[in-house]
Amino acid sequence: MAESTRLVDVVQDRIDTFLDGQRPHLAQIASDLDPFARFSADLLQGGKRFRALFCYWGWQSVAAIESSFDPLAAGPDKAELASVMTASAGLEFFHAAALVHDDIMDNSDTRRGLPAAHRRFEGLHRDGAWLSDPESFGTSAALLFGDLLLSWSDELVSEAFDSLPSRDAARAARREFNRMRTEVTAGQYLDILEENAWGSVPDDQLLSRAQRVIVYKSAKYSVEAPLTIGAAMAGGQAAHLDSLRRFGLPLGIAYQLRDDLLGVFGDPSITGKPAGDDLREGKRTVLIATARASLPGNAVRLLDELLGDPELDDDQIAILQATIRESGAVDALEESISDQVSRAKDAIENAPLAKSARSQLSQLADTVTARSA
Template structure:
């Protein structure tokens, strides 16, 4: 059995076991709680598991790990941490969809739309929209709580110093994601773009703290810490992980404007309708003539845009040369990440797997 398939199965099994255990604990609440728990299970069924895989590779870069062994002991510690990251990621996506008013996620209704539909179908009193938002926020909170429990279990089962270090990385990651998400929302509310270089710096700051660090660098450091990584090994993984995370989010920004909705599970126009001030958008508008830039800025973030207007914005972004510049940025970040591993004091096999996963995650179409 291929390692990736084996690992994916173990991660899903650990997630399913975690959800089943919590379902049992909440059984005294009765049948009315079932839709909340069912949505948690549906939301966590499948996915790319990139953060979990980077966490496992962070561990393997420092200490050998047999993923074909019994999922207990050392492997069980890593699985708990990997699954904690997946639960945290799911919670972040649920809350992100509430913030962005997104209707879909992974080809299905977003959590708040799902709960609103339950309200409509049942004919309950009050506002379906409000119930949907409340349900999604609470589901995200619940998954964050369960993620914290899993991470604490992993840290408690590791060596004392290793557990403390992993916990510190996890805590820092949570704070940075929330702060980065706030900066993202803050940027959307600004009446005007900042001057070119300043706006690019602001957009990059959001990219790094909302997504890049927690997508790759933090999982690597959490896994490595659990394995007992020293300062030099953690430094090497940071030097690798941050540029890969930046490249990952830059690819996500391209997919947010040009992706195939059948593959991404979300409309390609979402970032334009939501007014995201991404690096791609920032680079696009800086090369436009004043009149065209003013029109572009007026359209960005308008939820009533027609299909023809969205196509015009997409064409403007392509014609500006921004797509090519972002592709170049992705390539440079991956080159930088790979070069950082040349003399890193990490396992040779793990280095090869890290490079392969980095390339796959930044060349994806969904």
């Protein structure tokens, strides 16, 4: 997917250019704000850029319906392409903000192989031997950092939408973006709700509630929303957006199911997170709900007792991993991932979208669900 590689480079350049423009403003306010510049550059360097890719191919799925041009090379749509790349960069800033806030809520220590943002701010406090509590400072500073990234996300997205030649397209894209922000915030709340309300929820509701978290915390905002934002920017009509939603939602579910498996069984050297991190954080995922439904009572009690203990050692992690595997939950999730990917591909096979985009989206479906990080 050479074109996708080029797109990732273009989006990274847009991110870097935007951050370069913010540094003088931060420095003018106070030199003490330098960590905001450094930490944002680190967090937004690299990454898979799936949201940016889905935004672009959502746009292409409509923009290229009656065209065969390569908009990355030349042509009259260069200005519109620039708007799409700016919106894609804005989505990456939104994702970065969500990661910062998510790491605070999960009390995570690492992100992408580096200390999580709140730990980095905590480290500044310790290194400076400042007053008060380092952890409290780290949390408060990271909350503000995440809010700043959200502000920058909106700045980029607004710039992109305002530059579109069609006001109707701009309004439609803004509606999709606003819906995404509401849904992912709701999904984040539902996620932490499950971690706290799990013990009071009937066992027969655990799986459906975990699936609800997947839909709103991840599936819609990781795949569906970027697709529809891009399509709306191209002037996509209801038939276009509905086709992309039928593709994006099952693929987004498969994407998160893969994430859940990696959170328990992923290789730390690849994921940038400790082995079994989701187990220490007490994530009540579809994987865990599926395992509990098949385990005998004594194994369920062991799982419930250990899940969410931040002090789990490697041996305890290995025990939980073996328990989950033996329940059949891993095989069940792999089958579900395959089914959801098939549903997604079937949804766009004859959809009223550009053939070239349908082909690329089908390839992306395999890429995002077969990943190891």
